Amino acid sequence: MSASRNAAPLFEPFAQGKLELGSRIVMAPMTRGFSPNGVPGPNVAGYYRRRAENNVGLIITEGTVINHPAAAADRDVPHFYGEEALEGWANVVREVHEAGGKIVPQIWHVGTAREREKFPESDAAPIGPSGLSLTGQPVSEPLTTEEIRSLVAGYAQAAADAKRIGFDGVEIHGAHGYLIDQFFWENTNKRTDEYGGDLVGRTRFAVEVIEAVRTAVGPEFPIIFRFSQWKPVDYNAKLAPTPEALEQFLAPLSAAGVDIFHCSTRRFWEPEFEGSELNLAGWTKKLTGKPTITVGSVGLDSEFTSLFAEGKGADNVGLDALVERLERGEFDLVAVGRALLNDPAWARKIHEDRTDELKAFAREALGSLS
Structure with a gap:
């Protein structure tokens, strides 16, 4: 990898309310599945600490499931409920804070993505707004409606526990076809009550979750x-096919209490709509005025989907285009996934212009917590 332009903008401090970060680099949430019976152990704490020690401003944990019988899709994803799991997370927080980092949990319910055959001893059925895959x-x-209210309460309890055990904020997972996103998407939400209908109507579940989380954590805890x-x-799916539709979609979420939007794309450099170079994070910031996190193949030459479709790794690439967009204010924070998974010191190497030491991403990195 050739030397990038000055990467200093990535290492400028960022503040949003009480969330104060030493750099603009965020560790993206990546499911790892190294928490037997849902309990994160010392190996998980060490995994996150190593990133905090190496110039990562904010760590967003892998998805952690709320307290609901059908919340998880895999056995060894971490829980965010129960005394043992929460003690494990409290240890993670201590390790990250000792290293000078900040950390938030991503709270999650997979909805109809749960596969019954993975849990033969459980009678917990997958759930979704309309029961559709x-x-x-x-x-x-x-x-x-009663079940929906119970789910909303489950998210709120997870957020309250995150604040109680010392996390620096919370991320609500509303992407990638999981439960909240199943309410957003017209293909999976056929409801005719207050939780369905048009795009704005389909945001109601998420709005209630955000409002309940805000009530649980108070006005200053970052969401x-x-x-x-x-x-x-469908990698080409669009909840909002136009900027106008995106504004309609985001407005109720923003008003409900979101502080920062994390805008998930596969390739950060791709424009979201014709006629503008702005990516999804850029448009979201423009439309809401809220800070945004961009993400999508940062530092690598291929998107994550090639890893699963073709078993391919990825080579490192320069960050010139990313830094340029950050400098002009298109987005505020940059989430890095596989590059950080592969190399705990990735951010420090970028900061110190040691790009010749960066490691290419290999599929084998998924097999351990390095």
């Missing part, structure tokens, strides 16, 4: 909300 197949009954246009079954 992402491909439109019925897998369960539509959620009742990050992650969303995506794309879905695992």
Whole structure:
């Protein structure tokens, strides 16, 4: 990898309310599955600490599931409920803070992405707004209003616990075809009550979650909300096909209490709409006035989907275009996934212009917590 232009803008401080970061680099949430029975151990704490020690401004944990019988899709993803799991997370927070870092949990429910065969001992069925999989197949009954209220309370409890055990904020996972996103997407939300209808109507569940989280954590605890246009079954899907539709979609979420939007794309450099070079984070910042996090193949020459479709790794590339966009204020923070998964010192090497020491990403990196 050739030397990039001055990367100093990536290492300028950032502040949003009480969230004060030493750099603009965010560790993106990446499911790792190294928490047996949902409990993160010392190996998980060490994994996050190593990034905090190396100039990562904010760590967003892998998805952690709320307290609901059908919240998880895999056995070894971490829980965000129960005494043992929360003690494990409290240890993670201590390790990250001792290293000078900041950390928020990503709270999550997978909805109809839960596969029954992975949990043969459990009778917990997948759930979703209309009981439909992402491909439109019925897998369960539509959620009742009472069940929806219980789920909202589950998110709020997770956020309250995050604040209680010392996290620096919370991220709500509303992307990638999971439960909240299943309410957003017309293909999976066929409801005719107050939780369905047009695009704004389909934001109601998320709005109630955000409002309940805000009530649980108070006015100053940072809330990050992650969303995506794309879905695992359709990378070209658009919740909002135009800037006008995106504004309609974002307005109720912003008003409900989101402090920072995390705008998930596969390639950060791609324009979101014709006629403008702004990416999804750029448009979201323009439309809401809120700070945004961009993400998508930062520092690498191929998107993450090639890893699963073709088993390919990725080579390092320069950050010139990224830094230029950050400097002109298109977005505020930059989430880095595989490059940081592969190399805990990635950010420090960038900061110290040691780009010749960067490691190419290899699929084998998924097999351990380096």
